[in-house]
Structure formats: structure tokens, C-alpha cells
Amino acid sequence: MTAHILVVDGDPVQRRLLKDAIASHGHIVHLAESGNIALSRIAAHRDDIRAILLDLSMADMTGPGFLAALSDMKLAIPVIVQTGEGNIEHAVEALRAGAFDFVVKPVSVERIATALGAVLRLDQTLSNPRPMRRARSRTITFDDIVCTSPAMVRVVELARRAAHSTIPVILEGETGVGKEMIARAIHAGSDRSGRPFVSVNCAALPVDELEAIIFGDQAVPGKYQEADGGTLFLREVGALPLDVQERLLDAVQDGEIATVGSIRRQKVNVRLISATNKDLIEEVKAGRFREDLYYRLNVFPIIIPAxxxxxxxxxxxxxxxxxxxxxxxxxxxxxxxxxxxxxxxxxxxxxxxxxxxxxxxxxxxxxxxxxxxxxxxxxxxxxxxxxxxxxxNPYADMAGANEAIAGLYESSALLAAGLPDAEGDRMADQAYRGGGANTLPDNFIISTDKSGNVRTIADIEEELIRFALKFYRGQMSQVARKLGIGRSTLYRKLKDYGIDPENPEQRAA
Known part of the structure; x- marks a missing residue:
């Protein structure tokens, strides 16, 4: 379906790239280099334009200002805003002002196509409403996975490749990111799609019953037998006890299992997909997970981002x-x-x-x-x-911050004078650690320690890196750029200081 799309961007190179990308999908592209010119283009083509791609970095007006002007014109044209990495708050502000969607620069051709496709499908649905689907099929395919971010698109691409083989896959990611959905899509996309998909939550089952549940006993077949010819999905595989890990290793290596209490082994044809929310390397180092099993399972790792x-x-x-x-x-x-x-x-x-x-x-x-x-x-x-x-934001205005700073200086002065004042010690300790009545805002870095001595550069650098990780929500490229260092240098410093980028407030070991 051909549609008229308006691109608003102050960068001529970016305008040309976006025009080529959108036109390659058969759409007619209108261009504007500023907000005011865009509004005049809209006035001239108000009955034709079906979507607007808007760069938030306009010289003549803000994104919310443009959206407000569009609303004043009594037009409900969907707007997709572009924002820079680490500036999601600007996109949120635009969404609150009425934007339909946002994309993060640099924007791929595929991401633009997806965003415009969603807008045009919505426009068609509103114009020609159809009966809704009543129920979701239990079979989940890659088409059911909703994603537009480059990180998640990459996950789906890797999963599609894994579906065409029987290679052992391990899905890594926090609880709730959709590991089972990816596992089911891999199964549905494989030549085993007509065979069973059996899911086992290793963390939710009684430890003393896990072995029998997975491998069966003389009375009841186990999950391995149920999955014969199909896929066995082991959720939270890091929760398996060591003795069950040993039995799983044998099954993965030999393609054979023996039920609990039996010495007779039987062949099983199972495609194994594992999932974990733990760092299995750390579990191996701690002796809680077998190293040989780790390398058997970690053949094709797919990390699903939070x-x-x-x-x-x-x-x-x-x-x-x-x-x-x-x-x-x-x-x-x-x-x-x-x-x-x-x-x-x-x-x-x-x-x-x-x-x-x-x-x-x-x-x-x-x-x-x-x-x-x-x-x-x-x-x-x-x-x-x-x-x-x-x-x-512990202070609504700078008066509160100034009061806290004054308290800090008062505490430091008491210490510097060498006074045996317990109250002074308490105030200094609170001011330094950020507790009690003298709490400072997160973006204050103290230059002296509790003894009144100047802190080392390494201490201040570590604190600044932790703050930057929180401030830019773990966006490593943005953190490195704002700190004025390369990504490799940033990763080295994270290792040196023992900083977990997912949890920057955690203290170094």
C-alpha cells in the first residue's frame, strides 16, 4: 500500500537517507528541514499525509511543541519521533504529547519499515474494523514475537538460525524476558514442530523429585521420554542439583538415559533447549554447576536483553x-x-x-x-x-541541597578541628555515606573522606562511573562517550573496580 510520508529532519544527509529508505518500500516521501516548514507542508497536503517521521532535535521548535501545533490544526496524523541513544526521556515526553511511536538513532531501514507498517496497519484497522481474534493458539511462532529494537531483532534472527538445526541452545536473561516464548518459536520453526514440546521448570520442582521427574522411574515415564522426537526445554537449568547435572551430562553426550532405579539404558531423540537467569560461569567457579555440562549446553547461547x-x-x-x-x-x-x-x-x-x-x-x-x-x-x-x-530528587529546590552541603561542611569542620565531638562524627559519617538528615543528591560527589583527607582519584573515578551507569540507564556507548573514554577502556575499568553494569550500586568485592 502506497502512502504519503512526511520526514522532518534538520540534517540534509539524514533526510536523504530516510527518503531513500522509505521510498524503497513504495511510499511517497515529503521532506521538511524544520518544524515550521513541516507544518506548512502538512497544511498543503493534509488529506494525503498518513504518517510523520519527526526528529526531536529541531532548531525552531521542540517535539512536544510541534505535536501541540499539529493538534491545534485538528489533525490526527500519527507521528513517529526520532531520539538519540540515552535520551529516552525525550521520547517519553513526546509520547505524552501524543506521538504514536519512537525510534532510537541510528535507525535501520528495517526499523523504519516496521514503525511505518504499524502506523499504516492501525490506520487501515480504524478505517475498516474487522472482528478480533478470540483466542491465542498454544503454538507460538516467530511471527508472534513482537519486537522492533535492534537487540531483540538480533535475538529473533539467531533463534531462527538455531531452529534449522538440532544444536543445543541456551537462552540467557532475566526472569520474565520471554525465554520460553523464544524456545517455543525455535521448536515451531524446526522440523520437530509436529512432535512434543515439553517444558520443565527446574527451579520450581522439589529437589528430591527432580531426577525422577526428568528421567522417569519404573512407574512413571520422565520428561525426557515425553519429549522423544521433539524438544525438551529446561527452564532455570542452573537450579539443577549436581547429581542431576551428572545424569543430564550423560544424556546429552550419549543420547541415552536410564530411569531412576534401573540400569537399562534407552535411546532418546531429544532436542535440548536450556534457559537460565543466572551467570553460569560464576556458578561453575563457585562449584555449583559442572563445567563439562556447561560447555555441552552453551553451544549456541542467545542472550535476551531486559x-x-x-x-x-x-x-x-x-x-x-x-x-x-x-x-x-x-x-x-x-x-x-x-x-x-x-x-x-x-x-x-x-x-x-x-x-x-x-x-x-x-x-x-x-x-x-x-x-x-x-x-x-x-x-x-x-x-x-x-x-x-x-x-x-530528594530536594525540590536548591535550598534543600544548599542546606545539606552546609551540614556537610559543618561536619567536616568539626573533624578537621580534631574535636572529640561524637555528634560531629555522626554528622560527617551521615554526610559521607548519604544517610540521615544530611543526605546529598545523587549527582554530588564528595572530595574528602570521613577523616577530612582528599579522596583518591581512583575512588572518585569509580563513583563517577557508577553514577554515569545509573544516569544513562546502562547504555554503555552513551556512558563511554559522556565520560570521554573508549568502550574498551570503560569495560576495563568496570572489571578493575568490580562494577556490575546491570547493578551499578553494588559495591566492589
Missing amino acids: LRRRKEDIPYLARAFAERFSAEQRLARPLVFGSGALALLTSYDWPGNTRQLETAIFRAVVLSEGHELAEHDFPQISAQLQGASDRR
Whole structure:
């Protein structure tokens, strides 16, 4: 379907690249180098333009200002905003102002095509509503995986390749990122798709029964036998006891198993996919996981990023979940998202990942009383975001910060004078560690230690790196660029200081 697309970007090179990318999909492209010119183009082609690709870095107006002007023109043209890496808050602000979606620069041709495709499909759906699908099939394929972020697109690409072989796959990632969905898609895309897919949660089963459940006993067949000819998915494989690991190693090496209490071995034809939310290398070092089994399982590793690392996926996931749950609740039409709700969901870091997002939207759909999901339909997320905001900004104005700094200087002065003042010691300790009445904002770095001596450069550097990781939400390229060092140097310093980039507040060992 050919559509008129308006590209708004102040960079002539970027405008040309975007024009070529969009035109290659058969669309007609209009160009504008500023917000005001874009508004005049829209006025001239208001009945033709179906989508707008907007760079937030315009010289003449802000992104929200452009969206407000578009609203004043009584036009509901979907806007996809472009933002730089590490500036997700700007995209969230644009979503709150009414943007449909956002993409993170540098933007691939595939990502642009996906974003425009979603806009045009929505436009067609609203114009020609069709009955909704009522239920989701238990079979999950790669087409069911909703993703647009480069990191997740790469995951799907690797999984597709794995599906064409019987190579052992291990899926790594936090709880709730969708490891089982990827495993089911690999099975469905393989030549074993007509055979059983058997899933075992190794962390949820009684330890003393795991061996019998997986390998069976003389009375009941195990999961290995159930999966014969198909796929066995071992969730949280790092939770297996060492004796079960030894039996699993034999099965992987020999393709044979013996049931518990029997010496007779039987052939099994099983494709093994494992998953873990642990660092198995660390488990090997700690002696909790067999090294030989690790190398047998870790043949084709696929690391699934946390949802907070791929926030571009949140609007798409949210809409997909809302559509599915609307169908399951037998609503006439799927609930849509208000701009405030979509901005709220994108702002949140989702520690429970995709599973938590899915649950939150299910609750909102069930309890919603209108045709649009708004911020008040997600009270728990709003409360947690407000709490996080309060913790990040302990002072509403600089007066509070100045008071804390004054307290710090007072404590330091007491120490420097050598006074045996217990209260002074307490105040200095609180000021240095960031506790009690003299808590400082996160972006203050103290130059002296509790004894009043100047801190070492290494100590201050470590603290600055930890702060940068939190401030830029673990975006390593952004952290390195803002600190003025190369990525390799940054990774070396993380290792030297024992900093976990996923949890920068954790102290070095």
C-alpha cells in the first residue's frame, strides 16, 4: 500500500537517507528541514499525509511543541519521533504529547519499515474494523514475537538460525524476558514442530523429585521420554542439583538415559533447549554447576536483553497485549492507549520485564470502564514511578541541597578541628555515606573522606562511573562517550573496580 510520508529532519544527509529508505518500500516521501516548514507542508497536503517521521532535535521548535501545533490544526496524523541513544526521556515526553511511536538513532531501514507498517496497519484497522481474534493458539511462532529494537531483532534472527538445526541452545536473561516464548518459536520453526514440546521448570520442582521427574522411574515415564522426537526445554537449568547435572551430562553426550532405579539404558531423540537467569560461569567457579555440562549446553547461547534495555519495544508490546486481552474479554473492539498511558509505561523500567508488562495490561483491560486506557488504569506503576522520582530528587529546590552541603561542611569542620565531638562524627559519617538528615543528591560527589583527607582519584573515578551507569540507564556507548573514554577502556575499568553494569550500586568485592 502506497502512502504519503512526511520526514522532518534538520540534517540534509539524514533526510536523504530516510527518503531513500522509505521510498524503497513504495511510499511517497515529503521532506521538511524544520518544524515550521513541516507544518506548512502538512497544511498543503493534509488529506494525503498518513504518517510523520519527526526528529526531536529541531532548531525552531521542540517535539512536544510541534505535536501541540499539529493538534491545534485538528489533525490526527500519527507521528513517529526520532531520539538519540540515552535520551529516552525525550521520547517519553513526546509520547505524552501524543506521538504514536519512537525510534532510537541510528535507525535501520528495517526499523523504519516496521514503525511505518504499524502506523499504516492501525490506520487501515480504524478505517475498516474487522472482528478480533478470540483466542491465542498454544503454538507460538516467530511471527508472534513482537519486537522492533535492534537487540531483540538480533535475538529473533539467531533463534531462527538455531531452529534449522538440532544444536543445543541456551537462552540467557532475566526472569520474565520471554525465554520460553523464544524456545517455543525455535521448536515451531524446526522440523520437530509436529512432535512434543515439553517444558520443565527446574527451579520450581522439589529437589528430591527432580531426577525422577526428568528421567522417569519404573512407574512413571520422565520428561525426557515425553519429549522423544521433539524438544525438551529446561527452564532455570542452573537450579539443577549436581547429581542431576551428572545424569543430564550423560544424556546429552550419549543420547541415552536410564530411569531412576534401573540400569537399562534407552535411546532418546531429544532436542535440548536450556534457559537460565543466572551467570553460569560464576556458578561453575563457585562449584555449583559442572563445567563439562556447561560447555555441552552453551553451544549456541542467545542472550535476551531486559525490557529496560529495549524500550522501543514497549509501545508495540503494550498494544499487542491490549488487543489480545480485549479479545479474551470479548470486547467489541480492542482498547487503545491514551498518550499519557503509553508514556507512563515507557518511563517505567519493568524489573519483571515483559511478563510484568503483560500482567499490568491484563489488569488494566479487565478493570477499564472506557474505550481508552489512561494513566489512572495503571495505579501501581504510577506509584512506583513517583517513588523512584522522589528518591532521585530528594530536594525540590536548591535550598534543600544548599542546606545539606552546609551540614556537610559543618561536619567536616568539626573533624578537621580534631574535636572529640561524637555528634560531629555522626554528622560527617551521615554526610559521607548519604544517610540521615544530611543526605546529598545523587549527582554530588564528595572530595574528602570521613577523616577530612582528599579522596583518591581512583575512588572518585569509580563513583563517577557508577553514577554515569545509573544516569544513562546502562547504555554503555552513551556512558563511554559522556565520560570521554573508549568502550574498551570503560569495560576495563568496570572489571578493575568490580562494577556490575546491570547493578551499578553494588559495591566492589
